Structures are given as structure tokens and as C-alpha cells.
Amino acid sequence: MRYAAEHKQQTRERVLKEAARAIREEGVQKVGVAAVMSKVGLTHGGFYAHFPSRDDFIAAGIDQMFLEGGQRLARSVEGRPPAEGLAAYVDFYLSRRHCDARAEGCPLPFLSADAPRLAPVLRERIAAGMQGLTHRLGACLLGMGHADPEAGAASLISEMVGAICLARIEPEPERSEAILARTRRALAERFSLNLTL
Secondary structure (H helix, E strand, O other): OOOOHHHHHHHHHHHHHHHHHHHHHHOHHHOOHHHHHHHOOOOHHHHHHOOOOHHHHHHHHHHHHHHHHHHHHHHHHOOOOHHHHHHHHHHHHOOHHHHHOOOOOOHHHHHOOOHHHOOHHHHHHHHHHHHHHHHHHHHHHHHOOOOOHHHHHHHHHHHHHHHHHHHHHOOOHHHHHHHHHHHHHHHHHHHOOOOOO
């Protein structure tokens, strides 16, 4: 039985959403193709109708993670002045909810530890996703009149990702929350943002 191209695309999107979830939950090295395909109701054999190799599958899953992260940022800034939109995104990013999320959220905290051990093609996808995020945050800073928006955005991302990574490591809830709170205060001051403090 032949399916329309639209059906194949919809199936691929379902697979990619599940792959992105699996990468976040398990890490790149542990993601099983058969398990992901099973979760969307497909067989392992059906995998090859969508991806030529596991690396292509993982690369597409990484792209999906950044696509979802970009959509989250777009929802934060849509219809708002740049400073207000950026503040909404930073508040989300440094929230307890985002910190505790295991199957959603920004891919950078999930991928940063795995990246040095990954194939170059996968590292390139992560770097491209990071550059895209930097560019979008830089556009907010440009709209706020920031003197060097790209450098500011790169610094902002580094600090937010680092805070999430360290807050996730910390087993004591109060100390974990303190990491997030200190980072919110520092970013609010440095970028003149009205954050939840």
C-alpha cells in the first residue's frame, strides 16, 4: 500500500518529535532506533523509509530539538517589545520548571556533555542550532539598542546554559534554586531586564 507524500512527512515529524524527546531523556549515545520507532507505532524496518543511517536520524532529532526551542523563543517574544520578550524567555529558561524538565526545553544543557564524543556531523548540527539561537537572541538585544548584540547573546546563552547545568547537578533544592536566582539577578542587571527575582 502506497502512502501520500503528506502522510510520510507527518510520520517523519512524529518520529522526530519522539527522537528529540528520547535524546533529552537518554542522551545521544543511548537512543535506540527501535524504541523510538515503536513509540510512534512503527517497526524498526520502517526507519529506513525516513533515514539512511542512525547518524542521520540523530542529526534530524537534534535539528528538531532546536526547532522546538526556537518555537518557544518565538512565542516569548511575539507581539512584545524586545526587552519584554527577552525577559519572558529568560524567565522561562531560568525557571524551576525548565530546570526540572527531562523531556523538553533547550537542547544545549542536554547536549553539551555529549557533544565532544559525537561524530563531527552531529557536533556541526549542535553548533548550527546554537548559532541560530544566538542570532535570535541577538536580534532582541539589537532591538534594545545593545552595542554588540551577537557577543551579548553568546554571553547570555553561556550563562543560562551553565546555570541550568549546575542547578541540575545540585541535589539540594535550595542550593539549586539559588543558582538560578543568582543568574536571574545578574542577567537582569547586566541586560536591564525586568525578570522575576
